[in-house]
Amino acid sequence: MGTSWGGTLVGRSSEAARVRGFVSSPGDGGQVLVVTGEPGIGKSALIDSEVDGLRDTGVRVLRAEGSESERALAFAGLHQLLRPVLAQAESLPDRQRDALLGAFGIAAGSAESDQLILRIAVLTLLSHTARRHPVLIVVDDAQWLDQDSLDVLAFVSRRLDGEQIRLLGAVRSGAPLPAFARSHPVLELGPLEASAAGRLLDAQPGPPVGPLRARVLDEAAGNPLALIEFAKLESGPGLWPVEPLPLTDRLEQGFTSRLDGLPGATKRALLLAATGTGTVEGIAPEVWRPAEQAELIRLRGGDVRFRHPLIRSAVYHAAPPAERHEAHRRWAAALRDVPGRRAWHLAAAGTGPDEAVAREMECAAEQTGKRSGFAAAALAFQRAAELSPDEPDRVRRFTRAAAMAALTGQATWAEDLTAQVEALTDDPVQLALIRLHKGQALALTPRRNAAYTLLLRVAETLAPHHPAQALEALAAAALVCYYSGDAGRRDEIRRVYSLIAASPGRRQEHELACLWIRAATDPSADRAGLLAVLRRLAAFEPAGPGLLAAAATIAWLLDETTVAVHLFERMSGPALTPAPLPDGLRCVEGWVCLEHGRWSTARAVAAASTRAAALSDPPFTAAAPRALDACVLALQGDPAAARASAREALDLAAAQENRFVAVRARWAMGTAAAAEGDHDAAFDQFRLMFTTDGDEVHYHVSRYGLADLAAAAARTGRQDAARAVVDRLADRLTNSSSRHRALLFRARALLADADEAEQCFRAALDEPYAEDRPFAHAHTQLDYGEWLRRRLRSGQARPLLAAALETFGRLGAEPWTSRALAELRAAGIRQSPGVSDSLPALTPQQQEIVRLAARGLTNREIGERLQLSPRTVGSHLYRSFPKLGVTARSQLRDLVDGRMPQVAELTQVEAGAGREGRDGPYEHTG
Missing domain, CATH: 3.40.50.300 (P-loop containing nucleotide triphosphate hydrolases)
Structure with a gap:
């Protein structure tokens, strides 16, 4: 197969x-x-x-x-x-x-x-x-x-x-x-990687959905035959983690025929191995030998591994139910110190409802949820509900299962759990509580419009009884509003919010939901008040990952990038490790890292989100990571790959009415064109971030293309078209964040006459955002330095160009590094001997590998970040060392950290002409 x-x-x-x-x-x-x-x-x-x-x-x-x-x-x-x-x-x-x-x-x-x-x-x-x-x-x-x-x-x-x-x-x-x-x-040939396995599974007739989809992908372990055969299964009771998926009759007969001649002790040992996931203790080597000779297992010391995923299933399902139950009881007894796995084995060993086992399963689900294992927690809550003898406990546990399922992107699963509760009760409040989680799950699917309507109705129903859950529903509706970019929905959300916000209590999650609703619908309104609440919440030390993730997302919306980075670091720990966000919001950390200049982490987040999207149902969240990756690739100087990812994102965004992703993808395509020097194409792409009338396609992220639109317009003689957009948005940006004001000043500088341009350039650089968004700050320095040089003010241009060059080199923005070097040479500056200028000569992938190696990561760790084999990483480093002039890995840190010339390392080879005012732009080089 x-x-x-x-x-x-x-x-x-x-x-x-x-x-x-x-x-x-x-x-x-x-x-x-x-x-x-x-x-x-x-x-x-x-x-x-x-x-x-x-x-x-x-x-x-x-x-x-x-x-x-x-x-x-x-x-x-x-x-x-x-x-x-x-x-x-x-x-x-x-x-x-x-x-x-x-x-x-x-x-x-x-x-x-x-x-x-x-x-x-x-x-x-x-x-x-x-x-x-x-x-x-x-x-x-x-x-x-x-x-x-x-x-x-x-x-x-x-x-x-x-x-x-x-x-x-x-x-x-x-x-x-x-x-x-x-x-x-x-x-x-090794196993299929996760995204390919997901595509193969989706290509089967009636592919599995919900938790069964994740089970199939996990148990098949990338084996195509196992994927295709397991895809024929139908969802139903009994498909739990400690019970291998069953086979079709044809395959089961084919595999079990090899069991017929085995001794009874060997069969019993195989059943234990098929039932558990650890080392089977207390079985003599000679018991395993007949199974090894029959090519059913491999023995490595005391470790037993089935030669194929389907053999494990065949062994398990060939055994009578009584023997399977006994095997699970033996595992439960052996796992007294591992309560989560013990609970699953106890559940599999039983034959009906059992409240004691249901309580153990619920405890296991709670612990798993705290570790952000949302899918496993949802499955455990669901199993606890099915084991519950009493109806109220069943309703409560099904509802908690739906809350976890909503965080996995498995919309069909959340809908199935909702149907379970709808069959058990007609209490409108209980139904609203379960439908809240159904709406949350649908909010991250192409059925966003249905989700929005449902969530708004749930918020109104729960407002008098459960204001916290009502705010949760409205917050999910605000998420739909934000991704869709539909400004018309903001008034509806504000209307319902006014019904709830008057008495939400003082608990943190209430404040957080209120803050999210206000920030997602209008990040510019009452920004000072929103920031005060955010700082108070972010300072709360025992905050869990959910609170930190939400606070970091709000900080990003409010253009507080450094705050967002700090919050994500508190969640994720080591550098380059994506934070444990729900799949639908995973890319937020990537967008933060993109703006903050942590492009390797941004790509790692995009890769992790792409893998998670392959498991979701349907894979709706696949659009955002493609757009994120496209943006990084464009900045790093790989325009062809950037355009390919951006087109994929646009195709998905168009089908999903996702203006957020569409606008981001347009920015990536425009930046890729600018990197190649095709400024007409760049202008066309940036202009698509705005409506025909010059308004924002997306009421928030469209603004981030304003200065780039102006830059492309200035190079193509289309200043009037860009100026119309800038004038239309000027009032909204003036009273917004420092970032928005800097963008507005840069755009005006690029479109203005000489006197106004210099004033606007200085104003843009005076905005306190250089640390938050180093690339944007360096881009303004480059624009201003070019502007000065073309007016024969090279002495004032050089510090700006040198500072921009240092930032671009540190970030790995190859096209802009080359542009800044060219401007410095034109301004009469050459690089001093001994300063390496060889890193930009590497391919973008080689540059990224070298930077990660300079941080001390091993080849295996680099491969995991970039989805490459350790051997491929080693090959890239082997080819890069001669180009860099280094002979040891230990030299990479000095090269990467200090390779770009500082102002003191630049040598003037010709004096600049024109006036050289001592009050020039030297204060803007930081």
Whole structure:
């Protein structure tokens, strides 16, 4: 079974390119390639995808597939391989023809008489065939080919030089490599990565949803066969974490047939291994040996691992229920010090409602939720509800399960839990409480409009009874309003808010919800009051991750980036580790890091959010991380990749009416165009962040493209068009944050005449936001320095350009680093000898790897951040060291921290002309 669906290979682009290059480029890279991997990993699908199209190109494909049933038949595989060309055997010399046909029993004689003649006959026949057309020999499941055929292929494989013959084999991992594969390249197929596994699962008819989807992805462990088979399951009771997913009848029979001959003690030991997730204690090695010989398990010391995810399922479901229950009881007894896992085993060992077990399960759910394990907590609350004998407890626990499920992005799951409660009660308040969580889940799906209506109704229903939950519902409605960018909904939210906010109590979560609603609907209104509340909440030391995440998000909305960074650091700990946010809000940390100049962390957040989106139902949250990644790529100088990610984000945003993502993607595309010097294209993209009338497409984030629009306009002669937008927004930005005022001043400077421009540049640099948004500050310094130099005021321009150069170099903003260097040279400055200017010569990915290595991260840690293998990371560093002029990893920190020239390290090579006022812009170089 492979990784393809509907004729399309999923998630194997690099491996497919390797096979494609092998089969289509005779003479390059050797004549033999072997693909290995565990059963069901996709070896056959990969080979088929690249080989099937060769028949129309004139390549003669000869194929053999190993079979266990024919393994003892001499030359069975060779006969299968050569059967299409056996008619040409008549042209062979007599002895060769007789040896070949005798081996197959077609003619008198025996292959045993002269093995060398037989091998030469096969090579000659293939060589004659290859004179007319290139020949590709494909041997699938080579571990089951008969030994005689393998010996002949080994002989042939050593004599292919100069022949238009290639040999492509597939061998199961763990099996000895056949002789024809030895000393030749091997392509190892590993599990599908998370996003590819999600795509393959979604391509199946009726793919699983809710918690079952996450279970399938987890248990299949990236194995395509397991994904496809588990996808056939239907949601229902009994599919819990300690109970392996069942198989289809066909597969179960195929796997369990290998259990029939095992001793009873071995079967019981296998059931224990299939039931638990840890080391099985107290079982002698000889008990496991028959299972290992049957290729069901691998033993590594005392550790037992099933050779395939489906074997574990087959072993578990082949056992009678009573034996499964006993196995769970044994695990529960062994796990007294691990209450979470113990509770699951107790639940699986029971046969009906049990309040004692339900309480243990609820405690486990609470502890898991505190660690931000939202999906596991939701599942545990759901199981506790099903074990509850009394209806009120069932309603309460189902409601808590829905609250956790809403944080996972699994909207269908939250809807199913809501339906459970709706079948148990008609109490309007209880129904409103469960529907609150349904609305929260739907708020992060394309059904946002339905979510908004539901949440508003829930808020009104709960206002007299549960003001805290009413505010929670309204806060979720405000989230919908913010992502959609629909300014018209803000009045509705304010109306309902006025009904609730009068008496919310003084608990923190009430204040936090109020603060979020006000900030999300209008970040500019009463900004001082909002900041005072935010600082009080952020100073609360025992704050949990939920409070910190919300406070950090509000700080970001209010343009308090340094505060947001500090709050995220309190959540996440080590640098480059994404904070444990709910999936729908995960990218907020990335946007904060983007603005604060922590671009590696921003990309890591985007990657983590993309992986989480692959698990959501539907994968609605996939749009934001693509837009975030596009923005970082554009700033780092990879415009092609930035545009590709931005287009993906735009496609998703259009389908979801997500103006927030659409505007961010437009900014990325405009920045990518500006990095390439295509300022007309940049203007067109930035202009799309605003309406035809010059208003904001999104009432908040559109503003961040204002100065970039003006910069593109100034370079393309479209100042009047940009000026109309700037004038329309001027009043809103003047009384807003320091960031907004700086953007407005920079935009006006770029569009104004000489006297007003200088005043506006100085005002923009005087706004206290340099530390919060270093790239934006350096961009203004660069614009002002260019403006000064073009007016022959190079002496005043140099400090600004040098400061901008240092910031761009530190951030890795390659296009702007090059632009600042060019301006400095034009201003009469060259870099001093001994200062390295080699880092910008690396590719953006190499620069990022070097920066992470300079921070002390290992190759494995860097690979985890950037989704690369440690070997690939090491290869990039190996190629980068000569370009950087370093010989040791320990030298990277000094190079990265001190490589860019400071003002004192710049040498003046020609005096600037024009007036050089002593009161120039030197105070703006910080």
